[in-house]
Amino acid sequence: MLRSLLSTWPLFLGLALIMIGNGIQLVLLGVRASTAGNSNLITGVMMGGYFLGFFIGSIIVPNTLSKVGHIRTFGALASIASASILLHLLFIDPISWGILRVITGFCYAGMFIVVESWLNEKATNENRGQILSIYMIITMIGLGVGHLISGFDDGVSIDLFLIASVLVSIAVAPVLITATKAPDFETPEMISFRRLIQISPLALVGLFVTGIVVAMLLGIGVIYAKNIGLTTGQTSLFMASVTIGVFCLQYPIGWISDRFDRRLVILGTCLSAALFALILNMLGKDNYALLLLFMALYGGTSLTLYSLFIAHANDYLTPSQMVSTSSSLVMANGIGAVIGAPMVAASMDLIGNWSYFSLIGTIHFILAIFIIYRMMVRPSIPSEAQGPLILLPETATATAASLNPETEWIDSTPQSISEGDPLEDNPYLPKDAGK
Numbered sequence: 001m002l003r004s005l006l007s008t009w010p011l012f013l014g015l016a017l018i019m020i021g022n023g024i025q026l027v028l029l030g031v032r033a034s035t036a037g038n039s040n041l042i043t044g045v046m047m048g049g050y051f052l053g054f055f056i057g058s059i060i061v062p063n064t065l066s067k068v069g070h071i072r073t074f075g076a077l078a079s080i081a082s083a084s085i086l087l088h089l090l091f092i093d094p095i096s097w098g099i100l101r102v103i104t105g106f107c108y109a110g111m112f113i114v115v116e117s118w119l120n121e122k123a124t125n126e127n128r129g130q131i132l133s134i135y136m137i138i139t140m141i142g143l144g145v146g147h148l149i150s151g152f153d154d155g156v157s158i159d160l161f162l163i164a165s166v167l168v169s170i171a172v173a174p175v176l177i178t179a180t181k182a183p184d185f186e187t188p189e190m191i192s193f194r195r196l197i198q199i200s201p202l203a204l205v206g207l208f209v210t211g212i213v214v215a216m217l218l219g220i221g222v223i224y225a226k227n228i229g230l231t232t233g234q235t236s237l238f239m240a241s242v243t244i245g246v247f248c249l250q251y252p253i254g255w256i257s258d259r260f261d262r263r264l265v266i267l268g269t270c271l272s273a274a275l276f277a278l279i280l281n282m283l284g285k286d287n288y289a290l291l292l293l294f295m296a297l298y299g300g301t302s303l304t305l306y307s308l309f310i311a312h313a314n315d316y317l318t319p320s321q322m323v324s325t326s327s328s329l330v331m332a333n334g335i336g337a338v339i340g341a342p343m344v345a346a347s348m349d350l351i352g353n354w355s356y357f358s359l360i361g362t363i364h365f366i367l368a369i370f371i372i373y374r375m376m377v378r379p380s381i382p383s384e385a386q387g388p389l390i391l392l393p394e395t396a397t398a399t400a401a402s403l404n405p406e407t408e409w410i411d412s413t414p415q416s417i418s419e420g421d422p423l424e425d426n427p428y429l430p431k432d433a434g435k
Contacts, residue, residue: 023146044345053105
């Protein structure tokens, strides 16, 4: 484990720097757009551009990476991402900022793919889970630090734009000077949504809905905070509390899901997120301490659903099929993310700020109903037959899912699940699955 960490520290350092820059941008642009007097819908479309770019990048960049390699791809994307931050200072209008957000999302998707695939090559079956956990921790810490730094924005100075650009630019340095040879990379194969429905309708629908909710949370959370009267410093803490919640709750929830019926844990997590969202809807700036507490609880439950749904899908697969399946699941998540921010922004314009957490909570409740339905129509997999949960940040790409360690659980899994084509042999799938 120590040897793997020593050989991958440049990647982790580069990841930390780009995530701090990303966290600064997320709050900074939301605050500036809000104070400029733009409508919630316009700002939502602009901020949602990041998720559109991320979705496009997750599809296009893997093919580019397989042709030109990790170092060149990371360097090019980091340079473009750094330049796009500075261009926000030259073109101060929603359309230009929306286009720049698409470019930023595209670049970040590619940089995540570079880091994740490189880590995958350096990891072993014994330490993949640990390395991915460290990856998740650094991602969340970097994002949270960026949120906190953004609290120093005065609405006039360009300093934070410059700092974010410099951080993303410097992120290239440790990757360029690393003495470790970059690994080969093969573009993961996608599978159809029809096949995904046969494998796990719950995972497909769950990841789509999770994409919607997370885009609402990260894309419009800043706008909501400013609308209810929080200062820039309070807004930065409001958003940083999300990452704190993920950091504290993701591992314990994952640990529980490996030992009990995973769908039951998913249901409990989803209902908890819905409850926390509705409580947040009743709180305002006058209850700031409680606002931070329940925002952390909501973030820790809602963002953990991503890992839980990926793990649930993997319970029905052999390790060789996890990468291609996860690639398509991530695409479903990306589709949801593209529509999430504009959807909630439009509701805030039409109904009011109270609709923000009301809509989020309602979506969680609807998802919970679907989970209950799936539990009624498909028998549960015994807990001893479940694969271990691999902690994934919501920003993870398809490559991150391939870090799933092919460890001892495979040998202890019933033969019908661990061998052959699970769509034909798995007793927990419909008899006509895969045909």
